[in-house]
Amino acid sequence: MSRSFVARRVQYVQYAGLALILAVSSTGVAGCKAGKKQNNKSNGSGTTQPTTQPTSPQNGAPAAAADNGLAGKPPKVILAQAAQAVRAAGSMRMKGSKKDGGELLAVDMTLTAKGAKGKLRGPMGGKNVTMEMVFVGGKVYVRGQQLWMAAGGKAMVRKMGNKWKVLNAKGMPGSDFLSLGAMAKGLLKPKGKVVKLKPAMLGGQKVIRLMDGGDHSVMYIAATGKPYPLRMAESGGKNVVNYAQYGAPVTLTPPPNAVKG
Numbered sequence: 457m458s459r460s461f462v463a464r465r466v467q468y469v470q471y472a473g474l475a476l477i478l479a480v481s482s483t484g485v486a487g488c489k490a491g492k493k494q495n496n497k498s499n500g501s502g503t504t505q506p507t508t509q510p511t512s513p514q515n516g517a518p519a520a521a522a523d524n525g526l527a528g529k530p531p532k533v534i535l536a537q538a539a540q541a542v543r544a545a546g547s548m549r550m551k552g553s554k555k556d557g558g559e560l561l562a563v564d565m566t567l568t569a570k571g572a573k574g575k576l577r578g579p580m581g582g583k584n585v586t587m588e589m590v591f592v593g594g595k596v597y598v599r600g601q602q603l604w605m606a607a608g609g610k611a612m613v614r615k616m617g618n619k620w621k622v623l624n625a626k627g628m629p630g631s632d633f634l635s636l637g638a639m640a641k642g643l644l645k646p647k648g649k650v651v652k653l654k655p656a657m658l659g660g661q662k663v664i665r666l667m668d669g670g671d672h673s674v675m676y677i678a679a680t681g682k683p684y685p686l687r688m689a690e691s692g693g694k695n696v697v698n699y700a701q702y703g704a705p706v707t708l709t710p711p712p713n714a715v716k717g
Contacts, residue, residue, distance in 0.1 A: 521661075521681030531650035531666050534677060539640040541682045543569075547706040548636060552688075552697030553577075560584050565634075566701070568708050572634040581606040590711055591634045596625045597711045622714035643685070646670060655679060658686055 526534050542548065546568065553562035565574035571592035577584060580603070587600035599620045604612040648670025656663050662679040663686060676687040682702070689696040 521678075523662075523680050524678070524683050526677075526683050527655060527662075527664055527679045531652050534652070534664055534666065534683065535643050535646070535650065538677050538683045538685055539643040541684050541702075542636050542640040542643065545636060545682075545684065545702040547702070547704050548639075548684075548699055549574075549701040549704070550697060550699055552695070554695040563697075565589075566704075566706055567634065567636050567639065568706050569636050571708055573706075573708055590620075590708070591625060592708050592710055594625050595710065596623045597621065597714055598623070599711075616715070620711040620714040622710075622716055647673075661686070663687075 524537075526537055529537075547566060549564075549566045551564045553560060555561075559579040560577060561579075562577040563574070565572050565576070571590070573590040573592075574588070575586060576589055577586045579585070583602075583606060585600070585602040585606045587598050587603040590597040597620045599616070599618065601613060604616045608615075646668045648668055651667045651669060653665040653667055653674070656665055656676070658676055661681075663676045664679045664683075665674055665676055667674045674688065675685055678684050678686055684702050685699050687696065687698050
């Protein structure tokens with residue numbers, strides 16, 4: 457059985473003695489596993505619509521945006537247009553979580569063309585740890601009281617306090633996914649034949665749903681306005697990743713006075 461989007465994209469990385477959790481943007485259509493049990497409403501075709509209705513992720517978009525004309529296009533064209541929209545967006549927020557064997561994996565990251573920043577949560581030292589992370593200029597910056605406690609106990613907490621630790625991202629698994637360009641590139645590499653499902657509504661917005669036959673993952677893409685990817689979710693809505701705030705102003709700079717790893 458293939459792993460879900462969050463499980464595949466949230467990676468444990470051993471580096472400089474610290475267990476880092478790198479949560480990355482979607483690649484390809486891969487995202488959620490189709491299942492038989494559903495807590496969602498049927499659309500009458502054997503497929504489902506999510507009952508959770510988040511706020512429309514398109515930053516500043518009007519409630520009744522014009523149809524973008526992609527609903528009738530083949531999946532390859534839709535993915536190409538979605539990738540183009542992601543590259544041109546300037547920024548995007550990715551937020552979601554997954555429970556895996558009692559452990560919580562969560563991500564709340566803002567991606568730009570140059571890197572990413574945000575918060576990550578995942579298991580380390582037998583506990584769920586939350587940390588802040590900035591990826592810019594080929595380097596990863598991390599900090600967090602829970603991270604320091606799990607990595608070195610009270611002594612490290614006293615030593616590091618609220619300081620950032622900087623690590624070279626070269627060769628670090630997951631770091632090459634932390635940008636809009638990487639996400640866009642991944643959209644063009646599905647694992648299998650992509651099938652278009654019936655349209656659905658998400659937060660009052662019409663969406664196109666594409667299923668990757670390679671792992672039965674589904675991606676929700678806006679059918680109105682710019683064709684942004686909007687959501688990935690496993691059946692039942694237990695594990696959800698939303699994409700929002702496209703084009704929002706973001707400042708991404710290396711944290712000052714970071715401690716070298």
